[in-house]
Amino acid sequence: MTESATKARQLPRGRHGLPREQVVASQRERILIATSRAMAENGYVGTSVAAILKYAGVSRETFYEQFRSKEDCFAAAYERAVRPLHDRIAEVTAGAESSTGPTVGLDKLDEILRDYLQHLVDDPASARLFLVEVFAVGSTAISRRVQLQELIVGLLVGVLDARTEQQRFACQTLAAAIGAIVTARIAVGDPDGVLALREPLLELVRRGGELYGYAVVDGAL
Incomplete structure (x- = not known):
């Protein structure tokens, strides 16, 4: 079954008390799935970090906490x-x-x-x-x-x-x-x-x- 960023496990809204490691892992998985999805549609060259953020539903700060580029x-x-x-x-x-x-x-x-x-x-x-x-x-x-x-x-x-x-x-x-x-x-x-x-x-x-x-x-x- 095709994966998409919307199918990645979403974190609960508001206060959730989840361990930091679980939050980071969830965000990372969403970003990676979003990267595949965005580049499948627009190619590597045509995909910006902003496009990945839109698919993943995370902030630019969150992205750069995990990836340099x-x-x-x-x-x-x-x-x-x-x-x-x-x-x-x-x-x-x-x-x-x-x-x-x-x-x-x-x-x-x-x-x-x-x-x-x-x-x-x-x-x-x-x-x-x-x-x-x-x-x-x-x-x-x-x-x-x-x-x-x-x-x-x-x-x-x-x-x-x-x-x-x-x-x-x-x-x-x-x-x-x-x-x-x-x-x-x-x-x-x-x-x-x-x-x-x-x-x-x-x-x-x-x-x-x-x-x-x-x-x-x-x-x-």
């Missing part, structure tokens, strides 16, 4: 947007490391793609933030995007049991292709197109066989 706020919003992906990658990696059986291959890739693509569709504002607007921010933000890409490459290498340099390179190109195609569809607001990528991507890997990794042969659907 719009770019600093974007960095925090970016980390919030990609946290579910990091968590999912860590979960799959931990499961693979604790398993004594063979790598599962395409069935696990199918599950991962389904989760990933559905996540993008469920929260398009956050998806646009880390897939599209990140390129307008600067080199530091782009470096974060590259780091996420490398994590995805590592996930593919593990799931597909890529052992050779050629197989690892194939996983790199697959990750790059997924990133490029998904970004294009998010940029034009095509959620159905995003979800429709799962089957052709699986078929691409299936037909590639050992090009991508040994698990593709052993774990084919």
